[in-house]
Amino acid sequence: MTGAAPPLLNGLSVDVEDWFQVGAFERVIARDSWDALERRVEANCDTILRLFDDAGVKGTFFTLGWIAQRHPQMMRRIAAMGHEIASHGWDHARVFTMDATSFAADLHRARSVLEDVSNSAVTGYRAPSFSIDARTPWAHEVLAEQGYLYSSSVAPIVHDHYGWREAARFAFRPVCGADLLEVPVTTVEVGNRRMAAGGGGFFRVLPYTVSRWAISRVNSHDRRPALTYFHPWEIDPGQPKVPHAPLRSRLRHYTNLAGMADKMRRLLADFRWGRMDELVRNERERMA
Numbered sequence: 001m002t003g004a005a006p007p008l009l010n011g012l013s014v015d016v017e018d019w020f021q022v023g024a025f026e027r028v029i030a031r032d033s034w035d036a037l038e039r040r041v042e043a044n045c046d047t048i049l050r051l052f053d054d055a056g057v058k059g060t061f062f063t064l065g066w067i068a069q070r071h072p073q074m075m076r077r078i079a080a081m082g083h084e085i086a087s088h089g090w091d092h093a094r095v096f097t098m099d100a101t102s103f104a105a106d107l108h109r110a111r112s113v114l115e116d117v118s119n120s121a122v123t124g125y126r127a128p129s130f131s132i133d134a135r136t137p138w139a140h141e142v143l144a145e146q147g148y149l150y151s152s153s154v155a156p157i158v159h160d161h162y163g164w165r166e167a168a169r170f171a172f173r174p175v176c177g178a179d180l181l182e183v184p185v186t187t188v189e190v191g192n193r194r195m196a197a198g199g200g201g202f203f204r205v206l207p208y209t210v211s212r213w214a215i216s217r218v219n220s221h222d223r224r225p226a227l228t229y230f231h232p233w234e235i236d237p238g239q240p241k242v243p244h245a246p247l248r249s250r251l252r253h254y255t256n257l258a259g260m261a262d263k264m265r266r267l268l269a270d271f272r273w274g275r276m277d278e279l280v281r282n283e284r285e286r287m288a
């Protein structure tokens with residue numbers, strides 16, 4: 001064997017929701033007030049699409065059914081540019097607040113709108129706030145029953161909003177005899193310490209070099225693909241401020257919004273990125 005192995009293909013993803021739909025603000029902004037609030041998701045998605053296009057990369061857009069229903073043109077634009085449309089559920093209800101029946105209905109409702117407006121097949125799912133965990137042993141079975149090929153819904157870590165510490169760090173088959181693959185959010189391990197390193201606040205709040213180090217470590221030390229995720233509101237310093245949210249949530253939500261686009265450009269240039277369904281195909285081959 002000569003020469004270095006080609007760089008691993010990492011998964012690039014966007015969780016498409018608006019500034020008022022994030023889990024951290026759930027208690028202060030009621031769902032029935034959403035329609036009265038200013039929607040900024042479409043302009044922010046267009047910025048992200050330009051960033052991806054400039055870098056020549058394709059990614060996966062895990063979109064809420066609620067958003068897709070109100071922004072069909074945006075969905076068609078995303079799909080037409082070669083990105084994958086996947087599901088983020090209907091209205092950001094966390095999976096552990098549902099039961100198997102209501103989860104199945106939520107999945108079905110979101111998927112039919114997503115497929116309808118984008119005219120593309122939806123085979124991937126990401127749970128709002130990575131809310132598939134030890135409390136939802138039925139969730140992967142429901143996804144398999146509905147024919148999903150992958151889920152990226154588990155955080156093998158403890159966090160104040162989510163986490164399933166005992167879950168595997170890399171792709172696994174959660175349902176015996178089913179094709180479904182779960183691709184957990186990326187974590188990095190040093191000694192016996194494990195950190196979430198997949199994106200969101202980790203990427204935005206900490207210096208870029210920390211993310212670069214973490215993804216390099218996963219690619220070279222673990223020899224596995226990493227995944228990253230962004231939210232459209234993370235590149236939007238002009239979004240309305242939510243005054244009554246918990247201080248900790250506000251600090252995390254509003255930090256470094258202005259520097260985000262530059263950071264994303266560096267990340268996109270420093271690693272090899274692709275759609276989640278591509279990463280899943282590679283993982284499936286590796287596991288075969």
Ligand SMILES: [Zn+2]
Nearest residue numbers: 015017128129
């Ligand atoms: Zn979300």
